[in-house]
Amino acid sequence: MSENRNEQNVVTTRCCIVGGGPAGIMLGFLLSRAGVEVIVLEKHTDFLRDFRGDTIHPSTLELLAELGLLDEFLTVPHQELRGVQVTFEGKTIPIADFAHLPTQCKFIAFMPQWDFLNFLSSKAKEFPTFNLFMQTEATDLLEENGNVVGVKATTSTGELAIKADLVVGTDGRHSVIREKAGLSVQDFGVPIDVLWMRIPKNPAIGEQSLGYVKSDKFMVLIDRHDYFQCGFLIPKGQFDAVKNRGLTALQADIRELAPFVGDYVAELDSWDKISLLTVKIDRLRQWYKPGLLCIGDAAHAMSPAGGVGVNLAIQDAVATVNQLTKSLQKGPVRIDELAQIQRRRMWPVRVIQSGQIAVHRRLINASTARATIIPSAFFWLLRHVPFLRRIPAYLVGIGPRPEHIRT
Ligand SMILES: Cc1cc2nc3c(=O)[nH]c(=O)nc-3n(C[C@H](O)[C@H](O)[C@H](O)COP(=O)(O)OP(=O)(O)OC[C@H]3O[C@@H](n4cnc5c(N)ncnc54)[C@H](O)[C@@H]3O)c2cc1C
Incomplete structure (x- = not known):
C-alpha cells in the first residue's frame, strides 16, 4: 500500500475488499498470503455482532487444514456438531450425519463468528501486504472511463479515497457496492x-x-x-x-x-x-464489471436455511484467489477472468439457493403463511434409513463444487 494518506486522503493498493465478513476476511487473508497487497474495509469497529451465523463447515475446516491452520484454530473454544437433528411435532429426528464426510473434520464447528473472523484476521496481519481498515465505510465507487478504479469511504476522521486495480464487494446482503455499480439483481422473494x-x-x-x-x-x-x-x-x-x-x-x-x-x-x-x-434470497445476474467483482452475499444473498451462506461465501473467496492471484500479482485483471469466477461459482449457488427456496415453500405456505405438513415419509426415511442422512450431511457440510487452496 502506498502509505500516502496525502492531503486529499488517497491511498493506493492492488485490491480493495469492501466488507470484513467471512468472504472479505478470507479473501484478504489468501491474497495477502500470495503476496498481493490488499486493503479490507469494515464499517464496524469490531466483529462483535450476533446476527452472522456461527457455523464453520467441514469444507471450511478442510481449507484451514490445507493452510496449516487447523490445529491452532481448533484450540479456539467451539462446539462440534456431528449430526443434525430436528424436533418435529415433539419427535426428535436425525436428518444429517457428518461421520462419513471425506474431510478431516467430520463435524460442523459452532463458534461465534467474531472469534472466527478475529482468528483469520490475526493470521492475515502476519502478512505485510494485509491491511484492515476498521470503522471505514465504503459509500461509493470511483470510476474512470467506465472502469471501477477504487472506492470512496467515510472514516472516523473524514473522507478517504482508496484507489485499486480491483475492487471486490464482499459487503453482504445490503451491498452498497453492487448498488453503486448498478448491477442487476434477481430477487426470489422469501416468505x-x-x-x-x-x-x-x-x-x-x-x-x-x-x-x-x-x-x-x-x-x-x-x-x-x-x-x-x-x-x-x-x-x-x-x-x-x-x-x-x-x-x-x-x-x-x-x-x-x-x-x-x-x-x-x-x-x-x-x-x-x-x-x-x-431474510432475502437474491442473485446478481452479472457479478462483475471492469475493475469490480462481487462475491458472497453481495453477489447472492442467502437465507439461513441449512446454515450454508458462510460456507458459500468462503468458497467464493477461494475460487477468486485461485483464478486471480497470478494476474493480481502483476496488476489489473481482465474482465474474462472475472467472468470465469461467476461461471465457476454460479452452479453451486443455484443448487443451494434452489434448495433454500424449496425449503421455504415446503415449510411455510407463502399465501397463508401457515405451516404445511412436511411429508412424514421424508422424515420416516431419514429416521429409518441412516444411509440417507449422508446426503443432507454432504450438501450442508461440503456443498456442491468444494474449492481447494491452490496458491
Ligand atoms: C438470520 C440469519 C441467520 C443466518 N445463519 C447462518 C448460519 O448459521 N450459517 C451460515 O452459514 N449462514 C447463515 N446465514 C447466512 C450468512 O449470514 C451469510 O450468507 C454470510 O454471512 C455471507 O457472508 P459475507 O461475507 O458474504 O457477508 P456478511 O457476513 O454479511 O459480511 C459483510 C460485511 O461487510 C460489512 N459491510 C457492509 N457494508 C459495508 C460498507 N459499505 N463498507 C464497509 N463494510 C461494510 C458488514 O459490516 C459485514 O461485516 C444467516 C443469514 C441470516 C439472515
Whole structure:
C-alpha cells in the first residue's frame, strides 16, 4: 500500500475488499498470503455482532487444514456438531450425519463468528501486504472511463479515497457496492423473517436439537454455552402483528417448541432484546464489471436455511484467489477472468439457493403463511434409513463444487 494518506486522503493498493465478513476476511487473508497487497474495509469497529451465523463447515475446516491452520484454530473454544437433528411435532429426528464426510473434520464447528473472523484476521496481519481498515465505510465507487478504479469511504476522521486495480464487494446482503455499480439483481422473494434473540440457558441442559417444528411454528436454537441464540421464524412483514400479540404470547410459543428453556424465556421481557432480521434470497445476474467483482452475499444473498451462506461465501473467496492471484500479482485483471469466477461459482449457488427456496415453500405456505405438513415419509426415511442422512450431511457440510487452496 502506498502509505500516502496525502492531503486529499488517497491511498493506493492492488485490491480493495469492501466488507470484513467471512468472504472479505478470507479473501484478504489468501491474497495477502500470495503476496498481493490488499486493503479490507469494515464499517464496524469490531466483529462483535450476533446476527452472522456461527457455523464453520467441514469444507471450511478442510481449507484451514490445507493452510496449516487447523490445529491452532481448533484450540479456539467451539462446539462440534456431528449430526443434525430436528424436533418435529415433539419427535426428535436425525436428518444429517457428518461421520462419513471425506474431510478431516467430520463435524460442523459452532463458534461465534467474531472469534472466527478475529482468528483469520490475526493470521492475515502476519502478512505485510494485509491491511484492515476498521470503522471505514465504503459509500461509493470511483470510476474512470467506465472502469471501477477504487472506492470512496467515510472514516472516523473524514473522507478517504482508496484507489485499486480491483475492487471486490464482499459487503453482504445490503451491498452498497453492487448498488453503486448498478448491477442487476434477481430477487426470489422469501416468505419469512427471523426474530433473533438470546435466551439464558440452564447449564444442566445437555445436547438438544438444532431445529424445532410444531404446527405453524419453526425455531432454531444454537447452543452458545451459557445461552441459546434463538432464531424464531415469522411470516414476512408480520413483526408488528407479533408485537401486538405481546411478549407473553411469544414466550409461550418458544416454550411450546422447546419446553426445556423453562422460566429462562421470561428474561425476554423487552422488545429491545429481540432483533428483526430480514431474510432475502437474491442473485446478481452479472457479478462483475471492469475493475469490480462481487462475491458472497453481495453477489447472492442467502437465507439461513441449512446454515450454508458462510460456507458459500468462503468458497467464493477461494475460487477468486485461485483464478486471480497470478494476474493480481502483476496488476489489473481482465474482465474474462472475472467472468470465469461467476461461471465457476454460479452452479453451486443455484443448487443451494434452489434448495433454500424449496425449503421455504415446503415449510411455510407463502399465501397463508401457515405451516404445511412436511411429508412424514421424508422424515420416516431419514429416521429409518441412516444411509440417507449422508446426503443432507454432504450438501450442508461440503456443498456442491468444494474449492481447494491452490496458491
Ligand atoms: C438470520 C440469519 C441467520 C443466518 N445463519 C447462518 C448460519 O448459521 N450459517 C451460515 O452459514 N449462514 C447463515 N446465514 C447466512 C450468512 O449470514 C451469510 O450468507 C454470510 O454471512 C455471507 O457472508 P459475507 O461475507 O458474504 O457477508 P456478511 O457476513 O454479511 O459480511 C459483510 C460485511 O461487510 C460489512 N459491510 C457492509 N457494508 C459495508 C460498507 N459499505 N463498507 C464497509 N463494510 C461494510 C458488514 O459490516 C459485514 O461485516 C444467516 C443469514 C441470516 C439472515
